[in-house]
Amino acid sequence: MLPTFEVRFVGPGLAPERIPLRAVSDALSAVQDLASGRDPYETPHVPLDKGIGLVKVRRGSAVYSCVSRAPDEAISNLSHVGLLLSSTGDHGGEEDGLVAALRPVESLSDVARSIGSRVEVSLVNHDGPPLFVIDKDAFQRISSRLLMHGDTTVIGRVERVGGATNMRCMMRVPGRRRALHCDVKGNDLVRRLGQHLYEQIVATGTATWIHRSWRIYRFKIRDFTQPKLGDPIEAIERLRNAGLKAWDHIPDPDALFQELRQ
């Protein structure tokens, strides 16, 4: 197949190995958008029949040679990923490594699924097996060992809401270093969340936790509330009028609590 066009990075002293992979990927995605005429606000993904691909790579597979500035560490890390993926045991130490690798493995599984292939990472000029192989089901396999699901409550501050393709909400959650990017159930809920930007909310929904650390990996907001204690005197009065005054008829509340807990 003859190339349609070339994308060139041009500049003084520019060497291919100095260009970050992310820059190459972002640039190719942008050129692909331009070549396909995609309006990102109207079309979420470039249609397959308008996409661009790389040529002059080895036929039968797509091989991208990469150079690392810390080669020993890179090889060690990639080899470790291979060990983690091939392991079937429930060893605690391995879980920690898998947690760190979870998102990249999910991305690579998605890539493998989308192109109907698998992604292999191998050493250059090495006849042995690849360091690791990720197929479309790799993420599914390791996530069943690592992830747990359930309904829960998450308290946090709404920092961003909306999205062109998926309805999302970014929350700042106390005790969590990075923001939590949540899915949101329904447009009405997104609109409601949008009215509470930079406010604390108590979100209820379904969480996917990373086993052991209980770090939230995914969270889908189903609803939210904003409970407020308010003026304590008014709060107590409100609770008494709502039914708490029934405790007035209990001669010794502590004794009843003891009894209840028996």
Added chain:
Amino acid sequence: MIAGIDSMVLVYAGWVPSKNPKHSSKYQELNVRAQLLLHKLFREKALVLLPTVAISELLVPVPKTEKGTLIAALTEKFICPSFDVKAAAIAADLWSQHRNMPKDVQYDKRHVLRADVMIVASAYAAGASDFYSHDQKCRDLAKLLMKAHDLPTDDPGDMFLKNDILSGDV
């Protein structure tokens, strides 16, 4: 701050002296201390957690027709986390940690421990960094996970508040 509270805090705070003459002095003091706590949490703009396990205790003497109204009022004022799978895992850890506590701070009765473990675990799972209870054993349990406090005896931020509560001026 995200603070968890025990169910007793609200019972003490809502206690009315004239209805309980026998234990009047004990609950009068606890009533003032519970109110001091609510004022402190309000002033510090704390998010206050009242786990659903604690709500079930609060509902026991409430007539059937008023239970729904009280639940609505509680959820309007407090964050009410349920005993979810994360809380269940934390509770299991608390159980085993309890066994390693000194004998004099361990619970004598397993069922009391069970309720307290569920309340403390629910609060911690939902993000509580502090827990308030007048029950020493419950606090010892909570201390395994977060900062645990008794009801305050005074308000360092407002020297008049305690007297105002006692005189009924607030």
